[in-house]
Amino acid sequence: xxxxxxxxxxxxxxxxxxxxxxxxxxxxxxxxxxxxRKDERFESGALIQEGQASWYGPKFHGKATANGEIxxxxxxxxxxxxxxxxxxxxxxxxxxxxxxxxxINDRGPYIGNRIIDLSRRAAREIDMFNAGIGNVTLHLVxxxxxxxxxxxxxxxxxxxxxxxxxxxxxxxxxxxxxxQGTEVVGVEIGNRETWRVYYGNYSNPExxxxxxxxxxxxxxxxxxxQREN
Numbered sequence: 193x194x195x196x197x198x199x200x201x202x203x204x205x206x207x208x209x210x211x212x213x214x215x216x217x218x219x220x221x222x223x224x225x226x227x228x229r230k231d232e233r234f235e236s237g238a239l240i241q242e243g244q245a246s247w248y249g250p251k252f253h254g255k256a257t258a259n260g261e262i263x264x265x266x267x268x269x270x271x272x273x274x275x276x277x278x279x280x281x282x283x284x285x286x287x288x289x290x291x292x293x294x295x296i297n298d299r300g301p302y303i304g305n306r307i308i309d310l311s312r313r314a315a316r317e318i319d320m321f322n323a324g325i326g327n328v329t330l331h332l333v334x335x336x337x338x339x340x341x342x343x344x345x346x347x348x349x350x351x352x353x354x355x356x357x358x359x360x361x362x363x364x365x366x367x368x369x370x371x372q373g374t375e376v377v378g379v380e381i382g383n384r385e386t387w388r389v390y391y392g393n394y395s396n397p398e399x400x401x402x403x404x405x406x407x408x409x410x411x412x413x414x415x416x417x418q419r420e421n
Contacts, residue, residue: 233341234340238331238332239329239330241329242327242330244328245307245328246310248301259278268293268311270298270310270311271298273307273348274344274346276420278336279334280296280336283310285318292318344420349396351393352393353400353416354390355374361387376389404416
């Protein structure tokens with residue numbers, strides 16, 4: 193391969209990434225990074241997941257949820273590991289076909305393979321309160337803070353180190369160019385798009401913390417976050 197052909201391939205690859213809302217800066221495979229996969233976007237009414245549900249109540253009533261709200265076990269809300277906050281899903285109890293619409297405002301559950309943790313009221317609405325757990329389906333009713341995709345509805349969490357958030361891609365790219373191994377990701381929240389500088393992709397927060405410590409030793413600062421938030 194000639195030098196010109198190599199340069200052409202690199203240039204075309206950079207343009208492709210930029211068109212997807214992601215600009216990479218000297219990215220090397222991060223520890224625990226996952227292979228790229230094509231995201232499927234879900235429309236209203238689509239089946240997005242099925243599995244086991246549980247419910248939570250008195251122990252967490254009055255405490256802050258993952259999105260900063262105060263948990264009220266009598267509201268129709270739920271916790272999910274990765275669905276965007278404020279997504280509304282229809283939860284149907286497969287044992288009796290009873291359904292309830294809940295809004296995602298918390299993270300969890302973290303027991304076994306459970307896919308959703310309902311508020312006490314929601315569990316009662318689908319007659320799952322006494323059993324404590326039940327097999328359910330989740331259908332998308334309304335998108336929340338972000339578009340619902342096969343990635344952020346999968347319950348497979350991913351973590352990163354966020355180094356900054358900017359109103360323009362140019363400012364974010366300028367900052368990211370100082371740090372090898374970063375990427376600039378466009379995030380649409382509501383009707384507003386921001387550009388975040390991420391470092392690394394990890395399947396658990398402990399490894400992301402190690403990545404952050406490495407950055408701090410090099411004079412950069414940031415914080416660990418779940419990519420889906």
